[in-house]
Amino acid sequence: MESDLQTLRTRLCIIGSGPAAHTTAIYAARAELKPVLFEGWMANDIAPGGQLTTTSEVEDFPGFPEGIGGIELMDKCRAQSLRFGTQIFTETVSKVDFSASPFKIFSDSKTVLTDSVILSTGAVAKRLNFTGSDTFWNRGISACAVCDGDAPIFRNKPLAVIGGGDSAMEEANFLMAVARIVMQGKKKERGEKTADRRIVIPEKK
Known part of the structure; x- marks a missing residue:
């Protein structure tokens, strides 16, 4: 019951655990706001720290x-x-509960009353469920062409982009500069025609 929870009072509560959440926390703490940060525990099967904890090498930070x-x-x-x-x-x-100030934030063991809330919950990449998908995650399977496409494991290799929307089109276009071949698997025709026209297989010299 909520009445059994430990109750804390703070000026700022941050929900999230990635770079944005911690950058916010650092600035707020240095400003003597005494922030509280909920980093979560295996939310969406991701450890505290967010999607970066599933990345073996970060080269663009x-x-x-x-x-x-x-x-x-x-x-x-x-x-x-x-x-x-x-x-x-x-x-x-x-x-x-944002119905009245102070706002109320509930977890399994705590209730936090706070004047302000900053949501930095990030995003979760959609994964394909097939044999080997977990084994080869970040070892040949990625959810970010811009983040990982220039890595040695991908450079000048045959690559496949799975998706049919504008984001998939943009990823495929980016990979043209680093990959020998880009094959795009579509689930349905839903990308914008302008984006579709920009995907051109370059001639190899």
Whole structure:
């Protein structure tokens, strides 16, 4: 019951655990707002730290010219948030009440009363369910062409883009510069014609 939960009062509550959440927490903590951050626990089967924790090598984050592992990067972000006084709970928010101020944030064991809430819950990539999809995630299977397309494992290799919308079209176009062949699997015709016309297989010299 809600009455049995531990109740906390704060000026700012942050929901999320990725770079945006921790950047917010660091600034808020340095401003003496004493933020509370719910980083969740295996929400959508992703560990605290967000999608970056599923990435083996991050090469496009400023400050790490040699690259850094996704888990290591998020560990550093978390440590910096803690250093400046952010209170972090490894619990998933189950309910929010924005009907009146202070707002109410509920988790399994806590109720947080807060003046402000910042949602930094990020996104979850849709995965295809087939044999080997988990085994080869980040080892040949990716959800971000811009993030991973230039990695050695993909460069000059035959690649397939699965999807039929505008995002899939854009990913395929980006990969033209790094891949030998790009094959696009479509579930249905739903991409814009202008995007479809931009996909041209380049001639190889």
